[in-house]
Amino acid sequence: xxxxxxxxxxxxxxxxxxxxxxxxxxxxxxxxxxxxxxxxxxxxxxxxxxxxxxxxxxxxxxxxxxxxxxxxxxxxxxxxxxxxxxxxxxxxxxxxxxxxxxxxxxxxxxxxxxxxxxxxxxxxxxxxxxxxxxxxxxxxxxxxxxxxxxxxxxxxxxxxxxxxxxxxxxxxxxxxxxxxxxxxxxxxxxxxxxxxxxxxxxxxxxxxxxxxxxxxxxxxxxxx
Amino acid sequence: xxxxxxxxxxxxxxxxxxxxxxxxxxxxxxxxxxxxxxxxxxxxxxxxxxxxxxxxxxxxxxxxxxxxxxxxxxxxxxxxxxxxxxxxxxxxxxxxxxxxxxxxxxxxxxxxxx
Numbered sequence: 491x492x493x494x495x496x497x498x499x500x501x502x503x504x505x506x507x508x509x510x511x512x513x514x515x516x517x518x519x520x521x522x523x524x525x526x527x528x529x530x531x532x533x534x535x536x537x538x539x540x541x542x543x544x545x546x547x548x549x550x551x552x553x554x555x556x557x558x559x560x561x562x563x564x565x566x567x568x569x570x571x572x573x574x575x576x577x578x579x580x581x582x583x584x585x586x587x588x589x590x591x592x593x594x595x596x597x598x599x600x601x602x603x604x605x606x607x608x609x610x611x612x613x614x615x616x617x618x619x620x621x622x623x624x625x626x627x628x629x630x631x632x633x634x635x636x637x638x639x640x641x642x643x644x645x646x647x648x649x650x651x652x653x654x655x656x657x658x659x660x661x662x663x664x665x666x667x668x669x670x671x672x673x674x675x676x677x678x679x680x681x682x683x684x685x686x687x688x689x690x691x692x693x694x695x696x697x698x699x700x701x702x703x704x705x706x707x708x709x710x711x712x713x714x
Numbered sequence: 715x716x717x718x719x720x721x722x723x724x725x726x727x728x729x730x731x732x733x734x735x736x737x738x739x740x741x742x743x744x745x746x747x748x749x750x751x752x753x754x755x756x757x758x759x760x761x762x763x764x765x766x767x768x769x770x771x772x773x774x775x776x777x778x779x780x781x782x783x784x785x786x787x788x789x790x791x792x793x794x795x796x797x798x799x800x801x802x803x804x805x806x807x808x809x810x811x812x813x814x815x816x817x818x819x820x821x822x823x824x825x826x827x828x
Contacts, residue, residue, distance in 0.1 A: 494828050495827055496826050498823070500822070502822075504820065585719065586719055
């Protein structure tokens with residue numbers, strides 16, 4: 491019988507990642523690079539939203555996009571078409587990015603000269619909410635066809651987001667059981683500080699507000 | 715399947731703690747997982763066996779999961795109740811002014827090493 495010794499650990503499973511994320515946030519702050527962690531379910535319109543966002547902002551700031559996916563480079567290719575720098579990160583089967591993977595992507599990408607980097611996280615409403623990536627701000631896209639009950643089903647995701655973009659509002663006449671009031675109320679109940687913006691990446695409706703939110707956040711970040 | 719990512723983080727932390735204590739092998743890891751922590755123990759165990767088999771220090775390591783029941787407190791009537799059974803609404807007075815007092819834990823409690 492071998493002699494085992496017990497060591498008391500008493501540490502959260504997420505503690506190492508949280509500390510690593512905080513270090514990455516400080517590194518990015520020193521470079522004045524604003525990192526937006528963009529999350530959603532698959533098909534909510536992250537890439538389309540991103541393309542329109544880039545078009546609106548690329549004249550006034552240097553933008554980079556990191557696309558995290560389990561496989562393929564279709565999203566990075568779509569973004570490359572807009573003329574900004576894009577990199578594809580494969581998570582190798584993992585359902586989310588953690589701070590260490592984000593840092594590896596950031597260093598490979600070289601973000602020192604960039605003002606605004608968007609991290610398009612893996613399409614998933616569960617794990618990305620649990621692992622702090624080290625981003626400056628967290629954004630999530632919820633599309634109308636997914637339903638207004640999603641804040642009830644994925645409360646953690648909604649509680650960690652600084653901004654929630656309700657996308658595909660051009661389909662509200664078809665998905666007429668989606669209540670804008672109900673979804674907003676449910677989000678604010680979980681997260682009173684969240685900004686809720688109703689928009690459509692397809693038609694451009696509501697985008698002014700979204701772009702203004704990004705502009706304001708980046709300006710404040712770079713000044714402070 | 716976020717349990718896979720969680721297992722990666724547990725193993726990394728445990729390996730660091732064990733190495734810091736000059737241990738050669740980890741025989742057992744005890745976790746405290748809350749009932750509403752979104753971690754499913756059976757999935758965690760499957761990922762655990764696979765991940766440990768890739769680590770010399772942790773190959774064959776036993777995983778013990780202590781479940782912490784989820785309990786919610788009602789601010790209005792000051793009663794506590796089972797979160798899993800009743801959710802956000804207090805079963806005693808119907809109030810929504812409630813908050814979780816325990817059950818969201820995801821902690822590495824202790825490890826056994828040689």
